[in-house]
Amino acid sequence: MPEGDTVLQTARRLDAALAGQLLTVSDLRVPRFATADLTGRTVLDVSARGKHLLTRIQGGLTLHSHLRMDGAWRVYDHGERWRGGPAHQIRAVLATAERTAVGYRLPVLELLRTEDEEQVVGHLGPDLLGPDWDPDTALRNLLSDPARRVGDALLDQRNLAGIGNVYMCELCFMARATPWLPVGELPLPVTTRLVGTAKQLLEANRDRPTRTTTAATPAMARSRTRERLFVYGRAGRPCLRCRTPIRLADRDDRPAYWCPHCQSGPTG
Template identity: 40%
Template structure:
């Protein structure tokens, strides 16, 4: 599932592509929204909240989408004549006379009044991709389950929104914290959220996605995806194990030496 840095980049790209120009295509291929045609409306920008995208329209409504595991938004030049885009995985088509944004395999879609956006997000913790996240609220949410493994808690979007398996691994490695350490055993938990925010925003704001600041192939993570390779700090082989409760387990990469039990 894409993480907060990816979603912020997608939101910025949709905002630039739609650019407050009138939609010449506004198709929502979603069962509950099949009767809605957004043609003629204008986008007034797309923002991300954690892993959610909110495309705001000039009629006071917001199109909410979520990529889940397999979704994506593709941006291409608007064709003349228009492309049919009849493939079954096309879930939304938002196009101006210049650019067309195609939502593929989207996992969630809602159309709500912009003033009611909060109703879609009320189950989420603070957005770690925000300019100034509410770190104190994230810590309060985290401490509500003191015996929970810290890695599992960081993946819980109701604690804080935006972290996935990449920034779970990279954040805990940076702080030498084992993913299975109980929340109650983590000193200065606010610093974990601050690090995750800093890493994700750097990645979102940079020329390409990277958790390390290094954009070279093979150097974009310290531990994530590096099972069986040497830790960049101590050369111990990186390992991976499932974390969480079935069926929601996710892979957690870590260094057994730098992040002991």
């Protein structure tokens, strides 16, 4: 599931493949931009902002994409077979003489002026993996609505950018709170630590091919478990702390995993 660390890795791959290169193929398969032709332009850079991807192109243009739940960009060598999904799922193709980037199942794909990027990312809170990271601002944002459920507050990219459903579930477990507990009911030291832990987790996974939270820091690694995650995707399996079966609930079309023994608060 694409979250801030995954999106940053995607940006790095796209930047390595495209930056400084002339586009020989440009195919945007969304009705609004289907006639846009970027061939002959040079890709300047590709960067991540929270869970958004910004591909900047010569001439003051930016291709903005968002992966949401199951979107993906794949990079192929010239002549390599594309394997990211069936052709009808392809939303964008950007090719140079040597590499081809193919965007699959992209729910957001738009071409805009680079000077207008703030229109699509200006609402975001501090980026956990970005140069604008500010833990104090992130903490104030989280606490701005004390009655809001902690899971929703963590997922709101206006509070802090980069957390998706996996990290939300894992962070709630580490805070020993269910995702439905009002964030204002967490003791302030716990909320402060939650922000710091979120930063630690994404930093620890920004270069990993496979995401892990159980070994993301030296203190967590001492658990010596082979499991990569504490609760996410582990419904019915024993909690790594107390051995109680992990539970699963659907919350606004997103799965929420938690331990009913280790985590306090409402259960949906």
